[in-house]
Amino acid sequence: xxxxxxxxxxxxxxxxxxxxxxxxxxxxxxxxxxxxxxxxxxxxxxxxxxxxxxxxxxxxxxxxxxxxxxxxxxxxxxxxxxxxxxxxxxxxxxxxxxxxxxxxxxxxxxxxxxxxxxxxxxxxxxxxxxxxxxxxxxxxxxxxxxxxxxxxxxxxxxxxxxxxxxxxxxxxxxxxxxxxxxxxxxxxxxxxxxxxxxxxxxxxxxxxxxxxxxxxxxxxxxxxxxxxxxxxxxxxxxxxxxxxxxxxxxxxxxxxxxxxxxxxxxxxxxxxxxxxxxxxxxxxxxxxxxxxxxxxxxxxxxxxxxxx
Numbered sequence: 001x002x003x004x005x006x007x008x009x010x011x012x013x014x015x016x017x018x019x020x021x022x023x024x025x026x027x028x029x030x031x032x033x034x035x036x037x038x039x040x041x042x043x044x045x046x047x048x049x050x051x052x053x054x055x056x057x058x059x060x061x062x063x064x065x066x067x068x069x070x071x072x073x074x075x076x077x078x079x080x081x082x083x084x085x086x087x088x089x090x091x092x093x094x095x096x097x098x099x100x101x102x103x104x105x106x107x108x109x110x111x112x113x114x115x116x117x118x119x120x121x122x123x124x125x126x127x128x129x130x131x132x133x134x135x136x137x138x139x140x141x142x143x144x145x146x147x148x149x150x151x152x153x154x155x156x157x158x159x160x161x162x163x164x165x166x167x168x169x170x171x172x173x174x175x176x177x178x179x180x181x182x183x184x185x186x187x188x189x190x191x192x193x194x195x196x197x198x199x200x201x202x203x204x205x206x207x208x209x210x211x212x213x214x215x216x217x218x219x220x221x222x223x224x225x226x227x228x229x230x231x232x233x234x235x236x237x238x239x240x241x242x243x244x245x246x247x248x249x250x251x252x253x254x255x256x257x258x259x260x261x262x263x264x265x266x267x268x269x270x271x272x273x274x275x276x277x278x279x280x281x282x283x284x285x286x287x288x289x290x291x292x293x294x295x296x297x298x299x300x301x302x303x304x305x306x307x308x
Contacts, residue, residue, distance in 0.1 A: 001194060001297070002297060002304060002306075004086075004087075004089045005089050005090075005091060005196065005295075005297060005306045006306065007044065007045070007086045007089075008045050008048070008084040008085055008086045008089055008090060008091035008306075009091040009295065009306030009307050009308075010043075011040055011043045011044065011045040011084040011086075011091070012040075012082060012083065012084050012091040012092070012093045012295075012307045013093070013307050013308060014039075014043065015036055015039045015040055015043065015082060015084070016080065016082060016093055016095055016307070018035075018036075018039055019032065019035065019036050019051075019080050019082065019095075020080070020095060020097055022035060023072065023078060023080075023097045023099060024072065024099065025072060025073065025074045025099055025100065026071050026072065026073075027071060027072045028068070028069070028070070028071045029053050029055075029064050029068055029070045029071060029072065030064035030067075030068040030070075032051075032053055032072075032080075033050070033051045033053055033063055033064045033068075034064075036051040036080070036082050037050070037051055040082070040084045043084075044086065045084035045085060045086050046084065046085055046086075047082075047083065047084065047085075048083030048084055048085040048090045048091070048092065048174060048246055048247075049083050049092075049174060049218065049246060049247040049248075050063035050217070050218050050247060050248065050249035050252070051063060051080070051081070051082045052079070052080070052081035052082075052094075052218075053078060053079070053080060053081075054078075054079040054081070054280075054281075054289075054291075055072070055076050055077065055078055055079070056076060056077050056288050056289075057206075057282050057283045057286045057287060057288055057289065058280060058281070058282050058289075059079070059161065059164065059202060059210045059281045059282055059283050059289045059291075060079075060081065060164065060202075060210070060280075060281045060291075061216075061217075061218055061278045061279065061280045061281050062215075062217070062280045063217050063218055063249050063251075064217070064249075064251060065215075065217045065250060065251060066250065066251040066254045066255070068251075072099050073099065074099055074100045074104065074109070074110075075098070075099060075100060075104060075109070075110055075114075075118075076098075076099040077096060077097075077098055077099075077118055077121065077122075077288045077289070077290060078096065078097045078098075078099060079094060079095075079096050079289070079290065079291045080094060080095055080096075080097065081093075081094035081291065081293065082094070083174070085172075085246070087171075088171040088172040088244075089171055090169050090171075090172075090174060090196075090246075090295075091295045091306055091307050092169065092174070092198040092293065092295050092307070093293050093294055093295060093307035094200060094291045094292060094293035095291075095292060095293075096121070096122045096125060096290040096291055096292065097122075098115070098118045098119060098122065102115060102119060117205075118288065118290075120156065120158075121158065121203050121204070121205070121288060121289070121290035122290045122292075124152065124153055124156045124158055124203045124290070125201050125202065125203040125290040125291055125292040126292045127152055128148070128149045128152040128153050128160070128182075128201035128203065128292070129199060129200070129201050129292040129293065129294060131148050131149070131152050132145050132148050132149050132199050132201065133199055133294065133296060133303065133305060135148055136191065136197070136199070136296055136298060136302070136303040137298065137299065137300065137301050137302050137303060138190075138191070138192055138193040138298055138299065138300050138301075139190050139191070139192070140190065140191055141187065141188050141189065141190055141191075142178070142179075142180060142181060142187040142188075142189045142190075142191065143181065143184065143185060143186055143187040143188065145166075145180055145181060145199070146180075146181030146182055146183050146184055146185060146187070147184045149181075149182045149183070149201045150182065150183045150184050152201075153182075153201065153203050157205075158203050158204065158205055159203070159204055159205065159206065159207065159208030160182040160183050160201060160202060160203060160204075160208055161182060161202035161203070161204060161208050161209065161210055161283070161289060162182065162183045162208050162209060163209055163210055164182065164200075164202050164210055164281070165179040165180050165181055165182060165200075166179070166180030166181075166182070166197060166198045166199045166200045166293070167179060167180060167197070167198050168180070168195055168196060168197055168198075169196045169197070169198060169295070170196070172244050172245050172246065173245055174245075174246060174247060178191070178195070178197070180197055180198070180199055180200075182200075182201050182202065191298050192298060193298050193299055193300055194297070194298060195297070195298040196295065196296075196297050196298075197295070197296050197297075197298065197303075198293055198294075198295050199293065199294055199295075199296060200291060200292065200293035201291070201292060201293075202289050202290070202291050203289065203290045203291075204283050204287045204288065204289045204290075205287050205288070206283045206284065206285035206286070206287025206288075206289075207283075207284050207285045207287070208283075209283070209284040209285075210281040210282060210283055210284060211281070211282060211284045212279040212280075212281060213279055213280040213281070213282055214279070215279065215280045216277035216278060216279045216280065217249060217250050217251070217280070218247050218248070218249055218250075218277075218278040219239075219247065219248060219249075219250065219266075219269075219270075219275045219276060219277050219278065220243075220245065220246070220247045220248070220275065220276045220278070221236070221239050221240050221243060221244070221245060221274070221275060221276075222273060222274055222275060222276050223273070223274060224236070224240075224274070225269075225272040225273065225274040226272075227268060227269070227272060227274070228268070229264070229265060229268055231257075231261065231265045232265045232268045232269055232274075235253060235265055235266075235269065236269055236274050236275075238253065239253065239275070247278060250262075250266065293307075294306075294307045294308065295307045
């Protein structure tokens with residue numbers, strides 16, 4: 001099975017590095033998103049989900065809508081979450097980047113204390129990820145993973161985001177059943193050799209909870225439904241054929257529509273529960289959040305990181 005995941009893992013690792021290098025002040029978010037997705041394709045994969053670029057207190061599920069004009073600002077804490085699949089076999093990874101990096105301390109707009117704090121969030125998320133991965137092997141209980149993450153994060157006087165988790169994956173299924181906790185709690189389920197897991201701690205100095213925003217730019221096919229509009233039936237068939245159960249961006253399917261026709265079509269698909277909307281998530285107290293993530297495959301005495 002490892003061979004089936006090596007290619008998407010290598011693609012994600014390479015594109016993640018390229019995306020980090022591309023981050024700079026005034027870069028349009030849509031340009032970064034489209035760069036990541038196109039590079040995945042150039043390397044022989046397909047996006048397993050729309051590239052997420054979640055900035056500062058925005059924690060997850062932000063991808064550019066059609067004609068997005070937002071851009072990166074100096075001092076932004078930018079979470080880049082990307083995934084690739086090859087024939088349905090998925091690799092998922094994330095990294096957090098501070099726009100301007102540690103050079104911000106020399107800028108009068110940012111104190112060294114502010115810069116050091118942002119870097120501490122990034123480093124703590126990465127340390128929590130590495131320590132969680134270090135205990136993964138056949139037979140480990142899920143609660144142990146959450147305990148390791150929480151201990152690392154709270155040891156730095158920070159909080160893990162308690163209502164976001166990692167997840168297991170199967171072919172064509174990004175979230176396949178297991179939730180990998182980032183906090184302590186009773187969960188005796190044991191991971192097993194061959195499990196494919198995305199481990200992803202989120203770290204903040206806020207309350208450590210996320211809440212839904214009204215915006216949703218990412219969706220997933222749920223089921224066939226009887227639909228009044230011909231355009232809605234055609235779009236649902238297109239989504240089902242092209243993306244199967246994987247998340248897709250509204251901008252991927254919007255270009256062929258004119259005016260308000262797209263919104264009317266999507267509203268019918270959502271209200272009929274043919275599609276599931278992933279609402280943008282933000283930290284409840286509006287505090288900044290850092291994220292780190294790798295995909296691992298559980299082995300008898302450890303695990304293989306396929307996105308390193």
